[in-house]
Amino acid sequence: MDKKQKLRSSEWFGGNDKMGFVHRSWLRNQGYPDDYFEGKPVIGICNTWSELTPCNGHLRDFAEVVKRGVLEAGGFPLEFPVMSLGETIMKPTTMLFRNLASMDTEESIRANPLDGIVLLTGCDKTTPSTIMGACSVDLPTIVVPGGPMLSGRFRGEKIGSGSMNWMIKERQEIGGYTTKDIREAEVCVARSIGHCNTMGTASTMATMCEALGLTLPGFSSIPAVDSRKKLHAQLSGRRIVEMVKEDLTLSKILTREAFENAIITNAAVGGSTNLIIHLIAIAGRIGVQLNLEDFDLVGSKVPLLVNLKPSGTYLMEDFFYAGGLPVVMKELRPLLHQRANTVNGKKISDNYDDVTCYERDVIATLDKPFQEKAGIAVLKGNLCEKGAVIKPSAATPRLMHHRGEAVVFESMEDYHERIDDPNLEIDENSVIVLKGVGPKGYPGMPEVGNVDLPKKLLAKGITDLVRISDGRMSGTAAGTVILHVSPESTIGGTLALVKNGDMIELNVTNRTLHLDVELEELFKRKKEWVAPEPLAKRGYVKMYIDHVEQADKGADLDFLVGGSGSKVERDLH
Numbered sequence: 001m002d003k004k005q006k007l008r009s010s011e012w013f014g015g016n017d018k019m020g021f022v023h024r025s026w027l028r029n030q031g032y033p034d035d036y037f038e039g040k041p042v043i044g045i046c047n048t049w050s051e052l053t054p055c056n057g058h059l060r061d062f063a064e065v066v067k068r069g070v071l072e073a074g075g076f077p078l079e080f081p082v083m084s085l086g087e088t089i090m091k092p093t094t095m096l097f098r099n100l101a102s103m104d105t106e107e108s109i110r111a112n113p114l115d116g117i118v119l120l121t122g123c124d125k126t127t128p129s130t131i132m133g134a135c136s137v138d139l140p141t142i143v144v145p146g147g148p149m150l151s152g153r154f155r156g157e158k159i160g161s162g163s164m165n166w167m168i169k170e171r172q173e174i175g176g177y178t179t180k181d182i183r184e185a186e187v188c189v190a191r192s193i194g195h196c197n198t199m200g201t202a203s204t205m206a207t208m209c210e211a212l213g214l215t216l217p218g219f220s221s222i223p224a225v226d227s228r229k230k231l232h233a234q235l236s237g238r239r240i241v242e243m244v245k246e247d248l249t250l251s252k253i254l255t256r257e258a259f260e261n262a263i264i265t266n267a268a269v270g271g272s273t274n275l276i277i278h279l280i281a282i283a284g285r286i287g288v289q290l291n292l293e294d295f296d297l298v299g300s301k302v303p304l305l306v307n308l309k310p311s312g313t314y315l316m317e318d319f320f321y322a323g324g325l326p327v328v329m330k331e332l333r334p335l336l337h338q339r340a341n342t343v344n345g346k347k348i349s350d351n352y353d354d355v356t357c358y359e360r361d362v363i364a365t366l367d368k369p370f371q372e373k374a375g376i377a378v379l380k381g382n383l384c385e386k387g388a389v390i391k392p393s394a395a396t397p398r399l400m401h402h403r404g405e406a407v408v409f410e411s412m413e414d415y416h417e418r419i420d421d422p423n424l425e426i427d428e429n430s431v432i433v434l435k436g437v438g439p440k441g442y443p444g445m446p447e448v449g450n451v452d453l454p455k456k457l458l459a460k461g462i463t464d465l466v467r468i469s470d471g472r473m474s475g476t477a478a479g480t481v482i483l484h485v486s487p488e489s490t491i492g493g494t495l496a497l498v499k500n501g502d503m504i505e506l507n508v509t510n511r512t513l514h515l516d517v518e519l520e521e522l523f524k525r526k527k528e529w530v531a532p533e534p535l536a537k538r539g540y541v542k543m544y545i546d547h548v549e550q551a552d553k554g555a556d557l558d559f560l561v562g563g564s565g566s567k568v569e570r571d572l573h
């Protein structure tokens with residue numbers, strides 16, 4: 001910022017007229033001295049703290065630490081709440097509300113006298129929702145991710161949050177687990193503050209922030225309880241004040257190169273498929289062209305460098321001890337765009353010089369990765385004209401080329417009703433097809449794509465089947481799961497036309513997903529197809545159903561794409 005250039009907040013606090021008095025006076029009931037309103041950058045600490053978002057339950061404390069940093073640097077910190085999305089509690093799915101929370105963030109930032117923003121995030125959707133909102137305003141912004149929980153430990157066994165959920169069901173059904181066993185497991189998994197401790201969606205989002213250049217380097221992999229997490233939060237508070245002075249806005253950091261860096265990094269850490277939708281939505285807000293195909297073109301050849309659940313063995317705490325994301329970023333140097341800007345004012349290439357790996361079983365080198373070509377594969381074919389995705393690092397190799405008969409479920413309810421019917425015709429070669437779980441259909445595109453296998457197959461020791469849906473899956477889940485099928489079944493995509501017994505052919509090498517049914521027959525089925533009644537007739541959910549875009553476009557609301565800047569056109573009086 002030019003020295004003579006006025007702070008945005010001075011539009012509120014700088015006047016000596018009636019409105020200047022009003023803006024200052026009411027705030028002064030908190031006891032702020034005169035000089036707080038005289039040219040100090042006002043830093044909004046956008047807090048997704050909520051007791052209903054357990055993963056973000058510690059962010060009230062963190063806000064105080066950030067404030068410490070802001071004050072030290074000569075800024076004026078003001079914390080404000082935005083809608084918080086608790087993954088494990090909100091029904092039907094937090095994804096239904098990601099765009100709503102982004103609107104809350106956007107409008108809260110623009111309408112208030114703020115010069116710079118600190119986003120306090122953690123649980124899955126709290127990161128993309130707030131970044132999307134902040135992008136549509138485009139002030140200097142830094143992200144402070146809340147950090148993962150410590151590793152879980154249950155009866156001598158190391159367990160990851162999220163991953164344990166999938167195990168518990170099996171242990172109940174096959175291992176005879178009682179209520180007492182389950183209660184004990186609950187506290188052993190969630191044994192500290194923080195978000196999921198696997199490379200699930202929350203850790204993926206924190207990683208994404210660092211790869212995009214939106215966090216201080218090294219911040220994203222520190223566990224929530226570690227004192228260094230608070231240290232980084234304080235330094236972020238200091239830094240945002242400088243960023244305001246430098247006018248280092250989001251659009252100066254979030255370039256096409258930054259997005260490509262995030263795709264490459266996500267592949268190397270075996271990150272969640274949810275990143276695809278969120279990254280496309282964020283790009284849409286900041287005005288960078290990013291397509292579904294880019295994830296394959298840019299990321300699919302990137303090798304897997306971390307051995308973390310759900311793809312591997314270890315948890316985020318181990319990752320941090322091994323050196324964390326900085327080691328990965330240093331390894332990835334030959335692949336990353338080195339000149340991308342980051343919030344500390346340096347290029348990404350300047351940030352990871354002084355880095356050591358302490359455990360090569362957790363973080364590999366580029367020469368000896370855990371797996372070659374780990375990135376997301378984008379599939380095309382008559383079953384997914386606009387695309388579908390699969391995460392090869394989480395899939396079963398023998399199923400990646402597969403031809404099998406469809407076992408179709410028309411909805412989630414239909415699935416629950418029939419999956420364990422002893423008469424259901426299903427075997428290890430079947431392909432499960434689940435309809436009605438896309439953005440408009442469910443609505444909200446829940447994380448159900450990795451539906452459980454029928455008990456009778458689990459009892460036979462079968463652990464994976466090809467599963468296809470227009471939904472998402474949890475970042476903590478694994479399997480040969482084809483997700484985000486676009487267009488979704490509810491708007492009449494080919495997925496809607498699949499019938500029991502149809503042959504489906506998947507070829508991940510060729511990136512194809514084909515429904516082996518004659519064109520004529522498909523036309524006939526399409527003619528007979530009747531669109532389902534939308535589930536909501538009023539309120540936000542109706543607006544969501546009417547305006548949500550398909551998964552390949554990031555599932556944002558059509559009218560939210562882009563930004564309106566930070567200018568407020570009309571005054572209070």
Ligand code: FES
Pocket residue numbers: 055087088122123124162195196200202
């Ligand atoms: Fe919040 Fe996993 S449930 S991060």
Ligand code: MG
Pocket residue numbers: 087124201447474475
């Ligand atoms: Mg999740």
